[in-house]
Amino acid sequence: MSMCRSDELGLQASRQQRAKPMQGPIIIVGAGQAGVQVADSLRQENYAGRILLIGDETHLPYQRPPLSKDFLAGVVTEAQLLLRTPDMLARKNIELITNIRVNAVDRAAKTVALSDGRVLAYEGLALTTGCRARPLPMQGGAHEGVMTLRGIDDTRHIAKAMKAADNIVVIGGGFIGLEIAATARGFGKTVTVLEAGDRLMARAVSPVISEYFRKHHESRGVRIRLGAKLVGIASHEDHVKAVETAEGELIPADLVIVGIGIIPNTELAQAAGLECEGGIVVDASSRTSDPSIVAAGDCTVRRENGRMLRLESVQNAVEQGKSAAAALMGRDRPFTACPWFWSDQFDVKLQMAGLSAGYDQAVIRGSIDDGVFSAFYFRDGKLLGSDSVNQPREHMATRRMLDKNVSPTPEQTADLTFNFQTLLK
Ligand SMILES: Cc1cc2nc3c(=O)[nH]c(=O)nc-3n(C[C@H](O)[C@H](O)[C@H](O)COP(=O)(O)OP(=O)(O)OC[C@H]3O[C@@H](n4cnc5c(N)ncnc54)[C@H](O)[C@@H]3O)c2cc1C
Incomplete structure (x- = not known):
C-alpha cells in the first residue's frame, strides 16, 4: 500500500467542522455507482443547491456487475445497465456532465479544473472516482488480444473478440475472471483459467468455497490451473498467440483476459494532498481529511480494527454514497451495516x-x-x-x-x- 500525505489531524478537524450544512454548488467527481448515489442522497437530505455530477466516460451512469455476466453474454442491453435515465436526473435537478475529466482540485481556492479548460467553484466536493483494472505487468501485456474489463466499452471489445476466438485464457481466478470464464464457456469456447495462487477467489472466500468452484468450473469444461507462473505473452504480428508459463509451456490463446485486481483512482486526491493509503482514507461517515471533501466507493479505504479496509462492491458504493451526502449536509450517517457481495458463475x-x-x-x-x-x-x-x-x-x-x-x-x-x-x- 502506498502512503501519500498523511494528515493525522485532518479527519479530526473534519469531524469538528461537521455542523455547517452546504449551500453552494456541490461537485461530484466520477459518475458511477457511488457518484449517482451521492447526488440522489443529497436531494433526499433536502439539499436544494446545484449538484454537478462529472464523469469522464461517454456513457450515462451505469452499473458494472452485469458487464462480466449478462451483458457479456448478450442477454442484457446497455439501456438495462443504466443507473438513472436523463429524465430521472433532470427531475432531481442533477446536472450531469459526461466525457469530461476533472484534472485537478485546488482545495485552497475550492475549485476543480476540467479537461475542457473550465474551472468550477465548489462548496462541497465528493470524490467517487472508482478504480481501474490492473494491467498485466509482463512482456506482451499490451498486445492486441490482451484485454481487461472495467467498463462498457471493455465488455464490447471482449464480446467481439470472444466471438472470433477459439481459445481463451483468463489470467486471474478471482470473481471477474471466473465470471468471464463461465460466460465464455457458455459460448462453447475452450477456456483456461490461470491462477497464481493455490486456490480460487482466495482473497474473499474460504478454501471450501474455492474448492467447490474449482470443481464446478471443471465440471463445465473450464480448465483451471492453480499455482500458474507466467513469464510472457507470445504473439504473431502483434496479436496474441499463446501464454507462456515458467515451465516453458505455451498455452494457445486468441484472446487473453486479465483479471488480476484493480488500482484505485486516487491520483486526484493525492495531488490535492488528501490522506491516501491504498485508497482515499475516509471515516465511517465518508469524510476525508478535508472538511469540505467526502469520498465514496471503490476509490476509498477506511481504518477498521487497525487495518485499512477497501470494499469493492455495489453495497459499499451505495452506503458510502449515502453517508457522504449526509456528511456534506453536516449530518452523521455512518455506514455500519455488515458488508455483502455476490457473484454469479454458471x-x-x-x-x-x-x-x-x-x-x-x-x-x-x-x-x-x-x-x-x-x-x-x-x-x-x-x-x-x-x-x-x-x-x-x-x-x-x-x-x-x-x-x-x-x-x-x-x-x-x-x-x-x-x-x-x-x-x-
Ligand atoms: C466486471 C465487474 C463486475 C462486478 N461485479 C460485481 C458484483 O457482482 N457485485 C458487486 O457488489 N460488485 C461488483 N462489481 C464492483 C462494483 O461494480 C463496484 O464496486 C462499483 O461500481 C463501484 O462504484 P464506484 O462509483 O466507486 O466506481 P465506478 O463505478 O468505477 O465509477 C467511478 C467513475 O469515475 C470516473 N472517473 C474517475 N476519475 C475521474 C476523473 N478524474 N474525472 C471524471 N471522472 C472520473 C470513472 O471513469 C468511473 O466512471 C463489479 C465490477 C466490475 C468491473
Whole structure:
C-alpha cells in the first residue's frame, strides 16, 4: 500500500467542522455507482443547491456487475445497465456532465479544473472516482488480444473478440475472471483459467468455497490451473498467440483476459494532498481529511480494527454514497451495516456476508454435493460471516444476524432443524 500525505489531524478537524450544512454548488467527481448515489442522497437530505455530477466516460451512469455476466453474454442491453435515465436526473435537478475529466482540485481556492479548460467553484466536493483494472505487468501485456474489463466499452471489445476466438485464457481466478470464464464457456469456447495462487477467489472466500468452484468450473469444461507462473505473452504480428508459463509451456490463446485486481483512482486526491493509503482514507461517515471533501466507493479505504479496509462492491458504493451526502449536509450517517457481495458463475449464485478473515471455525450447513449450502465462519464461537451457495435465505439471515449483533452457536448452525429466525424475532 502506498502512503501519500498523511494528515493525522485532518479527519479530526473534519469531524469538528461537521455542523455547517452546504449551500453552494456541490461537485461530484466520477459518475458511477457511488457518484449517482451521492447526488440522489443529497436531494433526499433536502439539499436544494446545484449538484454537478462529472464523469469522464461517454456513457450515462451505469452499473458494472452485469458487464462480466449478462451483458457479456448478450442477454442484457446497455439501456438495462443504466443507473438513472436523463429524465430521472433532470427531475432531481442533477446536472450531469459526461466525457469530461476533472484534472485537478485546488482545495485552497475550492475549485476543480476540467479537461475542457473550465474551472468550477465548489462548496462541497465528493470524490467517487472508482478504480481501474490492473494491467498485466509482463512482456506482451499490451498486445492486441490482451484485454481487461472495467467498463462498457471493455465488455464490447471482449464480446467481439470472444466471438472470433477459439481459445481463451483468463489470467486471474478471482470473481471477474471466473465470471468471464463461465460466460465464455457458455459460448462453447475452450477456456483456461490461470491462477497464481493455490486456490480460487482466495482473497474473499474460504478454501471450501474455492474448492467447490474449482470443481464446478471443471465440471463445465473450464480448465483451471492453480499455482500458474507466467513469464510472457507470445504473439504473431502483434496479436496474441499463446501464454507462456515458467515451465516453458505455451498455452494457445486468441484472446487473453486479465483479471488480476484493480488500482484505485486516487491520483486526484493525492495531488490535492488528501490522506491516501491504498485508497482515499475516509471515516465511517465518508469524510476525508478535508472538511469540505467526502469520498465514496471503490476509490476509498477506511481504518477498521487497525487495518485499512477497501470494499469493492455495489453495497459499499451505495452506503458510502449515502453517508457522504449526509456528511456534506453536516449530518452523521455512518455506514455500519455488515458488508455483502455476490457473484454469479454458471448457474451458481455465491453470496458473501460479513468479513470472515481471522475465523477459527467454519461450519458447513447444507449439501456441498447438491450445490446448496453455506459456510458459516466463527471466531471464539461468534459469527463473523458466511458464504452461501444457492442459499439466498441463509445469506439474508446472516446479514440480519450481523446487523443485529446476534450470533447462533456453531452447533445450532450445523443443525439443519435450527431456524435462524428464532434469533431474529
Ligand atoms: C466486471 C465487474 C463486475 C462486478 N461485479 C460485481 C458484483 O457482482 N457485485 C458487486 O457488489 N460488485 C461488483 N462489481 C464492483 C462494483 O461494480 C463496484 O464496486 C462499483 O461500481 C463501484 O462504484 P464506484 O462509483 O466507486 O466506481 P465506478 O463505478 O468505477 O465509477 C467511478 C467513475 O469515475 C470516473 N472517473 C474517475 N476519475 C475521474 C476523473 N478524474 N474525472 C471524471 N471522472 C472520473 C470513472 O471513469 C468511473 O466512471 C463489479 C465490477 C466490475 C468491473
